Amino acid sequence: MNELFIYNTEARKKERFIPIDPKNVRMYVCGVTVYGNAHIGNARPYTAFDILFRLLRHRYGEDHVTYARNITDIDDKIMQRATDEGVGIKAISRRYAKIFQADIAELGSLVPTLEPKATDHLPEMIKMMRTLIEKGHAYEAEGHVMFDVTSMSNYGRLSRHSRDELVAGARVDVAPYKRDAADFVLWKPSSKDQVGWGSPWGRGRPGWHLECSCMIEKHLGVEIDIHAGGQDLIFPHHENEIAQSECAHGHNFVRYWMHNGYLTVDGVKMSKSLGNFHTIREVLDQHGGEATRLSLLTAHYRQPVDFSHDNATEQKRRLDRWYRLTDGIEASDTVPETVIDALSDDLNTPMAIAALDALASPKTAADLKAGANFMGFLMQSNESWFRGEVPEGVSTxxxxxxxxxxNQARLNKDFAESDRIRDSLLEQGIVLEDSADGTIWRRAD
RNA sequence: GGCGCGAUGGCGGAGUGGUGACGCAACGGAUUGCAAAUCCGUGUACACGAGUUCGAUUCUCGUUCGCGCCUCCA
Incomplete structure (x- = not known):
């Protein structure tokens, strides 16, 4: 088994992965803000880094990897939604967290070891802000607690933005209570009709970045191995997490930063603000979990992947072939080295998929199944894969x-009748295939 | 304006300093009553220009085009 290499955003190059503690490898992936239905682009990090989780478990042992993925359940958009619907924020966050978890499960991703929620960590956040203020890295201003960017000499090292550049490139008005234009919010005041928590600086709510720093410290420790998320989180989110955690602890925060590329539609980033999105649910309903998962993994995680129905359909066909080959076959006990080696090179999933294709022959079907299972594929019975639920109005x-x-018509050489029956079934969404062993049926795509 | 990423066959998409994965589609054949599935076979792809080199798709520089971050965002 080759060594594991990971592209570290901070170093901007591939690096050999060396865990802090091989008995407890710790990874954290930024989760979702639960204010609405997640789109298929949101699903990309949770499939890509699910592969990482699986690979780490394979290399270090299932009990020696801790994977935390947070749920952001306090946010202005959640509050807005709650106001619109006339309900509390918990009603909103619970609803969409549940949907998100179900979606991700259907995409074949393993459940993380931990799924901490922001609102369960208010005491930790207050403690960290106190520490930051005591150490001179944060200040109170008009009910806000602000992080003082000038107090950190190497602020901006992850995104490679200098404070001056940030200020020069700022496209938003600078809030008057900021000492420096690049300072960011740790805590902001809540009005009477807004959700808030008591704090030494008045009733308010946390800024976006604080929760991750606090949850990582509490659940994974002061320094962790891997922190991952979408490229759009590099700045400001991850940059600010580094600032908070390192200034609070006086210790390095993360060993390896990993960032996935965007999922695009027609070459443009899919995002809620652009409105050009497909929800995970829509895609799952149309293509199913495994084909969707495979289509997300056909491109390397750092490259953009253009979502299309054609691609998802293509992956469905590939899976059809794999399912046919592995029908009734027990998976081998070991995952093929070719698959592990491909993934160990910075999660090269396209190469791993090619390795599976190379095993797609009757002789190596057991290895194909083992490798595919490892990556979260071929998890259904053939019966369920090819037939599933029959279309409405048709009984088995x-x-x-x-x-x-x-078949009686065929015996009688009445091929007109035989074809009529086949066409009739096809109209109902059922495909017939004649083989030496008899006629089988499956649901049409 | 600052910082960064990318450009591979009809499509998707890896990889490599030296006759160019893999999949889908297409085409030819085998098989089939016909299909489907399966099997066999076929394709002068590396944006453009210059440089380094015995040799570049792979390294360097430039050009063009596309995309992203700098604001909420996976």
């Missing part, structure tokens, strides 16, 4: 009866 008995009638 009716299908079997028509197959019998058709």
């Amino acid at each position: 008995e009716a299908i079997e009866a028509m197959i019998q009638a058709r």
Whole structure:
């Protein structure tokens, strides 16, 4: 087994992965803000880094990897939604967290070890802000607690932005209570009708970045191995997490930063603000979990992946072939080295998929199944994959009866009748295939 | 304006300093009553220009085009 290499955003190059503690490898992936239905672009990090989780478990042992993925359940957009619907924020965050978890599960990703919520960590946040103020890295201003960017000499090292550049490139008005234009919010005041928590600086709510710093410290420790998320989080989110955690602890925060590229539609980033999105649910309903997962993994995680129905359909066909080959086959006990080696090179999933294709022959079907299972594929029975739920208005008995009638017609060389029956079934979404062993049926795509 | 990423066959998409994965589609054949599935076979792809080199798709520089971050965002 080759060594594991990871592209570290901070170093801007691939680096050999050396865990802090091989008995407890710790990874954190920024989760979602639960204020609405997640789109398929949101699903990309949770499939890509699910592969990382699986790979780390394979290399270090299932009990030696801790994977935390947070749920941001306090945010102005959640508050807005709650106001619009006339309900509390918990009603909103619970609803969409549940949907998100179900979506991700259907995409075949393993459940993380921990899924901490922001609102469960208010005491930790207050403690960290106190520390930052005591150490001179934060200040109070008009009910806000602000992080003082000038107090950190190497602020901006992850995104490679200098404070001056940030100020020069600022496209928003600078709030008057900021000492420096680049300072960011740790805590902001809440009005009477807004959700808030008591704090030494008045009733308010946390800024976006604080929760991750606090949850990582509490659940994973002061320094962790891997922190991952979408490229759009590099700045400001991850930059600010570094600032908070390192200034609070006086210690390095993260060893390896990993960032996935965007999912695009027609070459443009899919985002809620652009409105050009497909929800995960829509895509799952149309293409199913495994084909969607495979289509997300056909491109390397750092490259953009253009979402299209054609691609998802293509992956469905590939999976059809793999399912046919592995029908009734037990998976090998070991995951093929070719798959592990491909993934160990900075999660090269396209190469891993090619390695699976290379095993797609009757002789190596058991290895194919083991490798595919490892990556979260071929998890269903063939019965379920090819037939699933039959289309509405068609019963299995009716299908079997028509197959019998058709085979009788074929024996009588009444091919007009036999084709009529086959076409009739096809109209109902059922495909027939004649083989040496008899006629089988499956649901049409 | 600052910082950064990318450009590979009809499509998707890896990789490499030296006759160019893999998949899908297409085409030819085998098989089939016909299909489907399966099997066999076929394709002068590396944006453009210059440089380094015995040799570049792969390294360097430039050009063009596309995309992203600098504001909420996976």
